[in-house]
Amino acid sequence: xxxxxxxxxxxxxxxxxxxxxxxxxxxxxxxxxxxxxxxxxxxxxxxxxxxxxxxxxxxxxxxxxxxxxxxxxxxxxxxxxxxxxxxxxxxxxxxxxxxxxxxxxxxxxxxxxxxxxxxxxxxxxxxxxxxxxxxxxxxxx
Amino acid sequence: xxxxxxxxxxxxxxxxxxxxxxxxxxxxxxxxxxxxxxxxxxxxxxxxxxxxxxxxxxxxxxxxxxxxxxxxxxxxxxxxxxxxxxxxxxxxxxxxxxxxxxxxxxxxxxxxxxxxxxxxxxxxxxxxxxxxxxxxxxxxxxxxxxxxxxxxxxxxxxxxxxxxxxxxxxxxxxxxxxxxxxxxxxxxxxxxxxxxxxxxxxxxxxxxxxxxxxxxxxxxxxxxxxxxxxxxxxxxxxxxxxxxxxxxxxxxxxxxxxxxxxxxxxxxxxxxxxxxxxxxxxxxxxxxxxxxxxxxxxxxxxxxxxxxxxxxxxxxxxxxxxxxxxxxxxxxxxxxxxxxxxxxxxxxxxxxxxxxxxxxxxxxxxxxxxxxxxxxxxxxx
Numbered sequence: 001x002x003x004x005x006x007x008x009x010x011x012x013x014x015x016x017x018x019x020x021x022x023x024x025x026x027x028x029x030x031x032x033x034x035x036x037x038x039x040x041x042x043x044x045x046x047x048x049x050x051x052x053x054x055x056x057x058x059x060x061x062x063x064x065x066x067x068x069x070x071x072x073x074x075x076x077x078x079x080x081x082x083x084x085x086x087x088x089x090x091x092x093x094x095x096x097x098x099x100x101x102x103x104x105x106x107x108x109x110x111x112x113x114x115x116x117x118x119x120x121x122x123x124x125x126x127x128x129x130x131x132x133x134x135x136x137x138x139x140x141x
Numbered sequence: 142x143x144x145x146x147x148x149x150x151x152x153x154x155x156x157x158x159x160x161x162x163x164x165x166x167x168x169x170x171x172x173x174x175x176x177x178x179x180x181x182x183x184x185x186x187x188x189x190x191x192x193x194x195x196x197x198x199x200x201x202x203x204x205x206x207x208x209x210x211x212x213x214x215x216x217x218x219x220x221x222x223x224x225x226x227x228x229x230x231x232x233x234x235x236x237x238x239x240x241x242x243x244x245x246x247x248x249x250x251x252x253x254x255x256x257x258x259x260x261x262x263x264x265x266x267x268x269x270x271x272x273x274x275x276x277x278x279x280x281x282x283x284x285x286x287x288x289x290x291x292x293x294x295x296x297x298x299x300x301x302x303x304x305x306x307x308x309x310x311x312x313x314x315x316x317x318x319x320x321x322x323x324x325x326x327x328x329x330x331x332x333x334x335x336x337x338x339x340x341x342x343x344x345x346x347x348x349x350x351x352x353x354x355x356x357x358x359x360x361x362x363x364x365x366x367x368x369x370x371x372x373x374x375x376x377x378x379x380x381x382x383x384x385x386x387x388x389x390x391x392x393x394x395x396x397x398x399x400x401x402x403x404x405x406x407x408x409x410x411x412x413x414x415x416x417x418x419x420x421x422x423x424x425x426x427x428x429x430x431x432x433x434x435x436x437x438x439x440x441x442x443x444x445x446x447x448x449x450x451x452x453x454x455x456x457x458x459x460x461x462x463x464x465x466x467x468x469x470x471x472x473x474x475x476x477x478x479x480x481x482x483x484x485x486x487x488x489x490x491x492x493x494x495x496x497x498x499x500x501x502x503x504x505x506x507x508x509x510x511x512x513x514x515x516x517x518x519x520x521x522x
Contacts, residue, residue, distance in 0.1 A: 062278035070266025
């Protein structure tokens with residue numbers, strides 16, 4: 001029976017309060033996403049699994065207007081960099097695909113959103129970030 | 142680094158060539174370089190071939206066709222900097238006394254369209270997070286924040302390079318464009334329009350390096366390879382060419398380009414102020430401006446101002462991409478770095494006709510891409 005599957009296990013939890021699955025290095029304190037078994041910054045082994053904050057701010061953004069090779073979702077779609085309070089920046093989908101509707105430093109929150117339906121009819125979902133309490137964009141003449 | 146000189150260069154034009162194989166193009170470029178260097182069978186002791194998409198034993202296939210095998214032939218993959226990596230290995234071997242003369246060439250026949258790379262995991266492609274133009278666009282957007290770069294500046298990079306490339310017979314595009322045309326081309330990823338992105342394509346370039354055996358010979362100095370450096374990335378920058386999924390909120394991590402340029406300047410005992418002409422990575426218009434800042438052609442944040450001053454146009458203080466850059470030539474990964482070196486050798490020899498940088502004596506080539514790999518080569522005369 002068709003269901004809902006994540007685009008890749010181990011990146012985020014699905015459900016009412018989704019979270020990104022990261023890790024933290026006990027030696028240098030750096031946070032990672034996705035989880036690492038060796039710290040990429042100081043090479044210490046065995047970083048601790050952690051859940052990352054679902055709230056951040058927008059640091060860079062664009063929209064992809066033509067489907068790149070292998071991509072199975074709709075176009076255009078938003079892609080950006082969101083900065084989290086743990087001191088990391090991550091590459092993510094954005095729920096907004098109109099770059100003019102976004103602003104530097106805007107408050108963003110984690111969402112899990114549909115990406116496409118796979119061959120078995122499953123809904124494939126991915127992590128994304130959406131503006132917090134953003135009013136609907138207003139068309140100005 | 143001294144003691145290594147360029148004995149000859151050769152090139153197959155960059156473009157799209159139906160029915161011409163990777164090997165065909167390599168044969169063309171290698172033959173031209175060996176002829177110019179007056180090197181024949183037995184005259185070089187090793188060959189390094191840069192290629193990313195060429196497949197198994199690409200270099201062997203080229204040299205087999207020319208009847209020039211027996212010596213070590215090593216294929217080198219370092220993404221956009223493959224040719225620079227090959228050059229570094231060859232120069233190091235000559236300096237170490239392992240060889241006297243080494244053939245270095247790069248060949249490529251790229252798939253059409255957006256570059257698909259085995260670098261990414263399948264889920265990243267499925268999720269649309271492996272899309273090269275979007276990473277370029279995010280870097281471009283950061284430049285608008287850090288350096289006051291506008292879409293008009295991005296268009297002006299294209300206008301400049303296409304003007305330079307108009308007289309380059311080896312370039313894919315030899316027609317000038319206006320800023321209006323650039324901005325009227327479709328948006329690929331804001332702020333990048335189609336004409337602001339280079340075309341992946343096909344081509345080959347070759348260079349013969351040899352030990353400087355002039356001794357006290359008062360003959361005019363040939364072009365010297367003063368520095369050839371490859372560097373990878375340090376972790377931490379989310380928009381690094383290493384294309385991680387995350388990075389740190391630390392803006393002081395040096396880029397691979399800065400690491401390579403710093404080391405190359407040190408090797409050559411020269412600095413940015415000594416340069417007369419530069420060929421730099423302009424995969425997209427913003428990448429050229431980032432290169433200005435990362436190589437040290439201007440202060441951080443100063444790229445838009447440097448471009449607008451006209452300094453980097455032909456006739457300016459420090460022309461950048463007189464060949465037309467990748468925006469005019471297109472980008473055959475394994476050949477692009479050596480294509481820059483061929484252009485710069487010809488510039489230093491004064492052979493470039495309408496696009497000649499008058500009196501050029503110190504030149505820098507820069508490529509950077511996937512890996513990350515950044516290659517910087519410094520040539521002097």
